[in-house]
Amino acid sequence: MLFGTSIVVLVGGIASSAIAETVHGAVVFSRHGDRSSKHYSGYGLTSLGFEQNFQVGSSYRNRYLSSSSPQRIFNISEDTYVPSQIYATAPDQSVLINAATAFLQGFYPPVGTENREITTQTLNNGSTTQNPLNGYQYVFLHGADANSPDTIWLKGDDSCPAFTRASKSFEKSAEFQSKVESTKSFYSGFWDLIDGVYDYTPDKMSYAKAYDIYDLISVASIHNRSIPRNVTSEELFQLRTLADSAEFAYNFNASEPARAMGGKTLSGAILKQLNQTVSSKGKLKFSLLTGSYDSFLAFFGLSGLISTSDNFFGLPDYASSMAFELVTAENTTEFPSDVNDLSVRFMFRNGSSGPLTSFPLFGRSETTTPWAEFVSQMKSRAITSPEQWCNMCNSQEDFCALYGTSSTENAEKSGENGGMSNAVAGVIGAMTTIGVVAIGGAIAFMLFRRRKQSVPLTQESVTVNCEKGSISSGNTGV
Numbered sequence: 001m002l003f004g005t006s007i008v009v010l011v012g013g014i015a016s017s018a019i020a021e022t023v024h025g026a027v028v029f030s031r032h033g034d035r036s037s038k039h040y041s042g043y044g045l046t047s048l049g050f051e052q053n054f055q056v057g058s059s060y061r062n063r064y065l066s067s068s069s070p071q072r073i074f075n076i077s078e079d080t081y082v083p084s085q086i087y088a089t090a091p092d093q094s095v096l097i098n099a100a101t102a103f104l105q106g107f108y109p110p111v112g113t114e115n116r117e118i119t120t121q122t123l124n125n126g127s128t129t130q131n132p133l134n135g136y137q138y139v140f141l142h143g144a145d146a147n148s149p150d151t152i153w154l155k156g157d158d159s160c161p162a163f164t165r166a167s168k169s170f171e172k173s174a175e176f177q178s179k180v181e182s183t184k185s186f187y188s189g190f191w192d193l194i195d196g197v198y199d200y201t202p203d204k205m206s207y208a209k210a211y212d213i214y215d216l217i218s219v220a221s222i223h224n225r226s227i228p229r230n231v232t233s234e235e236l237f238q239l240r241t242l243a244d245s246a247e248f249a250y251n252f253n254a255s256e257p258a259r260a261m262g263g264k265t266l267s268g269a270i271l272k273q274l275n276q277t278v279s280s281k282g283k284l285k286f287s288l289l290t291g292s293y294d295s296f297l298a299f300f301g302l303s304g305l306i307s308t309s310d311n312f313f314g315l316p317d318y319a320s321s322m323a324f325e326l327v328t329a330e331n332t333t334e335f336p337s338d339v340n341d342l343s344v345r346f347m348f349r350n351g352s353s354g355p356l357t358s359f360p361l362f363g364r365s366e367t368t369t370p371w372a373e374f375v376s377q378m379k380s381r382a383i384t385s386p387e388q389w390c391n392m393c394n395s396q397e398d399f400c401a402l403y404g405t406s407s408t409e410n411a412e413k414s415g416e417n418g419g420m421s422n423a424v425a426g427v428i429g430a431m432t433t434i435g436v437v438a439i440g441g442a443i444a445f446m447l448f449r450r451r452k453q454s455v456p457l458t459q460e461s462v463t464v465n466c467e468k469g470s471i472s473s474g475n476t477g478v
Helices: 047-064 094-107 149-153 161-172 174-182 184-188 207-223 233-251 257-279 293-302 371-381 386-393 398-403 407-414 422-434
Strands: 022-031 086-091 120-122 128-130 142-144 286-291 321-328 342-349 368-370
Touching (some): 022 293, 149 386, 174 184, 174 207, 233 293
Antiparallel strands (some): 120 128, 321 342
């Protein structure tokens, strides 16, 4: 399905009817690129995935850093990474850490790749040194550990019992049962392709595993070379469509707000980062958040994008991204003294290439939202603190004991009546010292390229390296 003619397509990332404006900051949320199948433990980003995320980072470099771009962020360093201007974070998971790293390599490439002089240092003994790898720039990436409250901002649906219960309720619905029954024969027709997967049996071939089956066959269609029979583009399209419907329902339902937990925490992260740009008078200029498709889907539902186009009911492609730009409607030479002069523009790109397209949020007709209204709308949808998340999720994470929300559960886990587990004691000791930290175009979801080469479902090994980091606090003054 493609968007209608009412969409304003951006050519080269710049609207043909662009008016004078200044971009003062931006937050980008990006999905990882191509990976091996999630069905297998140890799955990782592929070479294609690295390339896709690098390409996305390069495209945002052209938009936000290039001196020739009308959308260049005001006073941002074009060639050299300045830590105070850039913030980047990803959950401490290899696929997402590597996706963010590839993006940042495209955003700030080695200084020697664009005819720029590589910085050298002269030591006291007269010798000189310079950065290796043609002037490689390391952009600091904050990795949110799974046991830290930081992880909720990009993975708010993990370790959240309320989300799990709400999401699973979809499987009890008449809609779910109807689709299971109506698609039985369709899914059983793929058993000859799946029977090599070690933990599958014929009875698992159903809509109940719509995404997993689609993912196995989709990954195979990209990477492997032989298959018992051809899989047609029509079959792949149908598998994708069914996975779309299942995953959207798991992650959003207006009558069950807890299903959108990932979108609520992502909204909080976006709001915190933009507010930090505002409160610092533009010192923080660009934030990169990296995550998964479930957070995209939840945000699509929460923000009203599904009323803009039916395509937002579908899974975002690999390396998709959405951007939130903080702008003034005229050229300026300084950050505005009145925040009412600021607006936020939302943009989306499906996949690693194609146009970056503006869409209205919150049921508005305009593609920009005044700052005060944006803050109000986002706060009504967002989770803005770990304490709020712990309460809404009824989570048993150790750090939730800090807020008195899971002390009973943790006492039961430790086997002591009213006692405190060592993990909780350690968290409390650390947190009282350092504080709880928080981080502060046309789309075609249903378009599936025809693939002429058939390939098997056997997983090929992928080597992935992972680096860890820590997350910093954003401003929470909104």
